[in-house]
Ligand SMILES: [Zn+2]
């Protein structure tokens with residue numbers, strides 16, 4: 603089992619089951635929402651995510667037809683996102699994990715719109731946009 607929490611500790615969660623591929627998303631929305639060059643996330647089954655504390659603190663920034671982002675209303679930590687197009691899965695923000703994992707980043711997506719001030723310096727696969735499954 604993998605545990606995670608937000609910056610203030612108000613939200614605690616656990617993930618049952620395996621983590622999917624870890625990706626860096628360089629799209630503009632991810633940059634805005636994180637205040638950084640990219641968002642790092644992994645795909646899991648929604649049924650495998652359990653908020654063990656602070657469920658009431660989890661707020662949603664809704665973006666109809668696209669990606670809804672969930673964050674802690676107290677400290678602002680982004681926790682996960684959900685896409686209407688993929689109702690069974692969600693993407694957890696890796697920076698909120700507390701458990702050490704052995705999985706490593708597999709790819710960069712939306713490299714075509716990455717920040718011009720950020721240079722990718724690893725060997726992970728790069729996709730110009732979102733790769734088609
Ligand atoms: Zn918090």
Ligand SMILES: [Zn+2]
Nearest residue numbers: 627628629632
């Ligand atoms: Zn993105």
